[in-house]
Amino acid sequence: MLFSEHNFIQKNSYAGSIEVICGSMFSGKTEELIRRMKRAQFAKLPIEIFKPAMDIRYDDHTVVSHDSNSIPSTSIVHSSAILLLSAETKVVGIDEAQFFDDELPNVCVQLANKGVRVIVAGLDMDYKGLPFGPIPSLMAMAEHVTKVHAVCVQCGAPAAYSYRIDASQDRILLGEKNSYEPRCRACYFRLSDT
Ligand SMILES: [Zn+2]
Numbered sequence: 364m365l366f367s368e369h370n371f372i373q374k375n376s377y378a379g380s381i382e383v384i385c386g387s388m389f390s391g392k393t394e395e396l397i398r399r400m401k402r403a404q405f406a407k408l409p410i411e412i413f414k415p416a417m418d419i420r421y422d423d424h425t426v427v428s429h430d431s432n433s434i435p436s437t438s439i440v441h442s443s444a445i446l447l448l449s450a451e452t453k454v455v456g457i458d459e460a461q462f463f464d465d466e467l468p469n470v471c472v473q474l475a476n477k478g479v480r481v482i483v484a485g486l487d488m489d490y491k492g493l494p495f496g497p498i499p500s501l502m503a504m505a506e507h508v509t510k511v512h513a514v515c516v517q518c519g520a521p522a523a524y525s526y527r528i529d530a531s532q533d534r535i536l537l538g539e540k541n542s543y544e545p546r547c548r549a550c551y552f553r554l555s556d557t
Pocket residue numbers: 515516517518519520546547548549550551
């Protein structure tokens with residue numbers, strides 16, 4: 364996919380930007396997304412939050428983080444719907460972005476080039492420690508990337524990995540506390556055992 368066709372920026376419109384907030388499970392990604400969106404809301408900017416329709420852990424119309432700090436959101440199936448649903452929006456938030464299709468980076472570029480501030484939150488790695496969905500591309504194209512860290516449950520060090528306790532081999536297993544635990548590199552790869 365070539366992005367140059369979307370690089371035209373209208374005269375008299377300010378340049379938007381892409382921000383990525385990423386990390387493991389329990390690293391506070393959604394909390395940080397909500398914090399930034401609420402600041403935009405205080406500034407009286409029109410905001411919208413989108414999340415993949417498959418995330419049905421909690422209320423389907425609210426982005427809910429683990430500490431129950433929430434903000435209204437719209438669930439969509441394909442990332443292209445974001446363009447249709449955010450015509451008047453100045454700040455677009457996208458949660459659980461790792462579950463979106465590969466068109467998401469292109470959608471974010473189009474929004475940013477129209478002057479929209481795009482804030483994307485998602486898992487940077489899956490439970491195997493591999494780059495997850497559209498997040499790596501978004502990290503490459505973003506102006507700002509924030510990696511947030513959980514705390515390793517084994518040793519207390521900053522944790523960047525989501526270790527799966529559950530035996531399931533499905534890549535997409537929605538995050539519940541009893542299926543994953545955050546681990547640091549040494550504990551994730553069991554480096555002290557070898
Ligand atoms: Zn550890």
